[in-house]
Structure formats: C-alpha cells, structure tokens
Amino acid sequence: MKTVSDRSVTELAAEAGELNHQLIHALEQAGRITTPEIAAAFRATPRHLFVPDVELSEAYKDDYQPTDRDGDGRLLSSVSAPWLVAQMLEYLRPQPGNSVLEIGSGGYNAALLHQLVGDAGAVTSIDIDPAVTSRARRCLRAAGLEDAVRIVTGDGAHGVPDAAPYDRIEVTVQAAAIEQAWLDQLDPKGVLVVPLRVRGLGRLVALTPNGEGHYSGGGWLPCGFVAMRGEAASSTRMHALTPGARVRVDGTQPLDPEALAKALDTTGTPRWSGVEVGSSEGTRPVIDLWFATVLDTYGTLLTDPKESALRALPGGTPLTWTTDSTAAAYVTMRPVEEKSDRYEYGVILHGDDQALAETLVESLREWDRDHRGRPGPVLHVYDEGTDPATMALGRSLERPGAPMVLTWPKS
Known part of the structure; x- marks a missing residue:
C-alpha cells in the first residue's frame, strides 16, 4: 500500500x-x-x-x-x-x-x-x-x-x-x-x-x-x-450497571450505581405518550436536549442490545432516577401500527415510583405541544460574577467558569 x-x-x-x-x-x-x-x-x-x-x-x-x-x-x-x-x-x-x-x-x-x-x-x-x-x-x-x-x-x-x-x-x-x-x-x-x-x-x-x-x-x-x-477537563463520568448497560452522568448529581443497577434489573413497565414522529424528522437529538433541560436528575443510558434487554434507544437515551436510585425511567420508542415511517415516544419505568414515569410522559407531551418544530433551545452565557437574578430563567448548567443557562423559547 x-x-x-x-x-x-x-x-x-x-x-x-x-x-x-x-x-x-x-x-x-x-x-x-x-x-x-x-x-x-x-x-x-x-x-x-x-x-x-x-x-x-x-x-x-x-x-x-x-x-x-x-x-x-x-x-x-x-x-x-x-x-x-x-x-x-x-x-x-x-x-x-x-x-x-x-x-x-x-x-x-x-x-x-x-x-x-x-x-x-x-x-x-x-x-x-x-x-x-x-x-x-x-x-x-x-x-x-x-x-x-x-x-x-x-x-x-x-x-x-x-x-x-x-x-x-x-x-x-x-x-x-x-x-x-x-x-x-x-x-x-x-x-x-x-x-x-x-x-x-x-x-x-x-x-x-x-x-x-x-x-x-x-x-x-x-x-x-x-x-x-x-x-x-470534563466532569463527565461513566458507570457500569447491568450487563451491557452503562450510564453517562455529568456533574455531581446523586447516584448510587449499585442501587440503580438493581432497579434496572427489575421488569420494566412501559408508558406511552401518544407523541408520534416521522422517521426522518430528526427529533432524537432535540429530545435529548429537552430532557437535559427539564430533568433535575439526568443521565444518558447506553446499552449493547446483544447483552442487554433494556429498550434504550440506539446511541443513548435520556434516563432519570430517584434520589436513592431505587427507581428509574428512560425514554424509548415503538413503531406505530400500520405506519411504517412513524414512531411513538414512551417511557420504561423500573421500580414503583409511578410519578417518575408520569413526569417523563408529561414532559414529552409538553415538548410536542409547545416546542416541536420550533427553533429549539438558546444557550445564555454570562460573565463570572453576574447577579443570578439578572439571568434568563431556565436550566442553570452546573459548571465552573462562566455561568450558563439553557432556555426553550415558545416562539
């Protein structure tokens, strides 16, 4: 050669x-x-x-x-x-x-x-x-x-x-x-x-x-x-969970990997949102950002389908969990019957915290109602020392350096 x-x-x-x-x-x-x-x-x-x-x-x-x-x-x-x-x-x-x-x-x-x-x-x-x-x-x-x-x-x-x-x-x-x-x-x-x-x-x-x-x-x-x-250097951490499953977490969120692994090892219960999307709409990256904004506890669940039975989306899917990590819920999708190019977003709950799944389902519906097809989020960055009261209302990102806030305008 x-x-x-x-x-x-x-x-x-x-x-x-x-x-x-x-x-x-x-x-x-x-x-x-x-x-x-x-x-x-x-x-x-x-x-x-x-x-x-x-x-x-x-x-x-x-x-x-x-x-x-x-x-x-x-x-x-x-x-x-x-x-x-x-x-x-x-x-x-x-x-x-x-x-x-x-x-x-x-x-x-x-x-x-x-x-x-x-x-x-x-x-x-x-x-x-x-x-x-x-x-x-x-x-x-x-x-x-x-x-x-x-x-x-x-x-x-x-x-x-x-x-x-x-x-x-x-x-x-x-x-x-x-x-x-x-x-x-x-x-x-x-x-x-x-x-x-x-x-x-x-x-x-x-x-x-x-x-x-x-x-x-x-x-x-x-x-x-x-x-x-x-x-x-980044503060992102990767934790191994059940066989073929990992979670990527940024910042200092409370997480007990052993308890979360036990939760995900239980049988998952699906909840469907009624939010349908086309296969060519490209909503996945937007949905990831949406949940990164609205969820206080947020990570990305990554799985190997050959080793894990979890129904995570390819490339990683939004995951949230309770403070003690004994219950968890993540975003998934299923094909819409008789519509070859349509999929419905939903949630898989592991554990007994029904409110956790309901929060994700309602968040999917809110995105569909108020933000779908619109320009998307805006990142606001401020000089160090800026009074928080003067900043935009949104998700304050846990970071050193310049303060950052992520917002989702409705228009």
Whole structure:
C-alpha cells in the first residue's frame, strides 16, 4: 500500500486534486458547505499534507483521522472529519482581515482559517500537548504555511491574551465549560464556536455577545471531539450497571450505581405518550436536549442490545432516577401500527415510583405541544460574577467558569 509519503509530487498533485474536488462536491451536496469562500478554502488546502501517514484515499475520506493515542488506546488527538470541520467554519464565518484564535491544534483547520482571513488577518492556534503543536508546525511547513499561523503550546482554557481581542474564537476540542478567558478575549462583535458538553451531550454551539456581560446562541449539532485536558477537563463520568448497560452522568448529581443497577434489573413497565414522529424528522437529538433541560436528575443510558434487554434507544437515551436510585425511567420508542415511517415516544419505568414515569410522559407531551418544530433551545452565557437574578430563567448548567443557562423559547 502506498502512503502519501511514498508518492511522487506529480502523482500527488493530480490524484489529490481530484479527491479533494470529490470531497468538496459531496460536502456541498450534503449541505455542509454552503459558503463559496469556505469551498475555496478547502480547494486551496491539500488535506493529505496534514495526515501524511495514511493512504491518499484515506486522507480525503469524510472521516476523522487519529493522530495520537495513550497507552490504553484512548484518543489524544486527531484531524477532525471534513464534514465537521466545514460545519464549524459555517458557524464561525471568518472574514478577510479577521483575527482568529483556534483552541486545539491539528494544523488542517488552521490552514483553512488562514485561507479565509487572508494575509491581512491573523490565525493563532494553541494546544496543551507539545507533541500536537510540534506536529501542527511540521504539517503547516509542508503546506508552505509555517509563517502564516502562530502556534502556541499552553492550556487553551486561558486563551492567548497577548493577541486579543479576537474577531473569531474556534474551539476544536470538546469543552466542559465556556471559559471566562474566551469571553474576555472575544471582540464585542465577535463569534465563539464551541463543541460543548451539555449535561454529558456533545453539541456544537455558536455564541455572540448580546449586551454587556451576556452572550447567547445555539446551533446544537451533535458532535464528538477529543476532550480538553488541563484545568478545563470534563466532569463527565461513566458507570457500569447491568450487563451491557452503562450510564453517562455529568456533574455531581446523586447516584448510587449499585442501587440503580438493581432497579434496572427489575421488569420494566412501559408508558406511552401518544407523541408520534416521522422517521426522518430528526427529533432524537432535540429530545435529548429537552430532557437535559427539564430533568433535575439526568443521565444518558447506553446499552449493547446483544447483552442487554433494556429498550434504550440506539446511541443513548435520556434516563432519570430517584434520589436513592431505587427507581428509574428512560425514554424509548415503538413503531406505530400500520405506519411504517412513524414512531411513538414512551417511557420504561423500573421500580414503583409511578410519578417518575408520569413526569417523563408529561414532559414529552409538553415538548410536542409547545416546542416541536420550533427553533429549539438558546444557550445564555454570562460573565463570572453576574447577579443570578439578572439571568434568563431556565436550566442553570452546573459548571465552573462562566455561568450558563439553557432556555426553550415558545416562539
């Protein structure tokens, strides 16, 4: 098998150009690239130079490429999938002449940012791992962009204050919080794009200043990134329960894994809501966010259907439990009879707390009545020290750093 480094310059130029063209066309067809300037940046940036150790066709696949793992095989760094890189740039919309801070250095995205802001702009990229920044420099040098991007080794939670303010800040690692340093370093007319952990859910959000000390926005594209390290490391925990079942919990919610496992080992009782959805509506990510907002006790139940009889939804489903963890309820779905493309949301209760199941069923109906088909939630972020009485009414997210509130407007 020939890797990128095995091929001649002429071979690479011709084949890489065609592969890149096919990739960009696919991203445009899928609606991931909608801006001509972003398409042009992709055309001007040979992706294979940033993943030189894989086969050329792999370099242009619409998938992430791992670049480093720890001794246990856990991913430490990667070059993100092109669809996600493109989507983040669409959220960010950098303009010629902008000053941009990238938190998390892979090299490829920084090169795209340089193409978008031009020589009149400035791109600064920071990463906590010296191996990552060293690799980014090598790849940028191979692309002839060594002097076009400033690479800094340090904890991205602090930003890079000496080049602030930034017109755009793009975080390319999974963040557990919005850091006050990012807000302090963002221009009053700027944009901050962050793949954020919201009660354990990975979602891409775009924030803009909305008055002094207040930032708001949304987006909510489901996404997965390598987690931040250092001071801003995630507080998400994973607990094994019954065979083939785990629960992912964020923050310091009360949870007794042993008692919860015993509860889930009992026979579950279904309760159906009457809320029907189409298979192509894409309601699952919205429902997850809805329950992450309305439930005081919230986690994501993940199961392996080969090992577990629990009727959790693929990819994880909202789960809640009593204070003592002796009863639990989770969201599920069933096909609607005689309607091949329709499904009904419901709840499975384990234990004797009927009110627990009723709360979830009524919440499903409330979402259906008041929020279905509407824009979705808004994330409000405030400077540290803001009086809570002046904040929006909604779910206050348990986080260090800048206070965050999640709301669901009805119109």
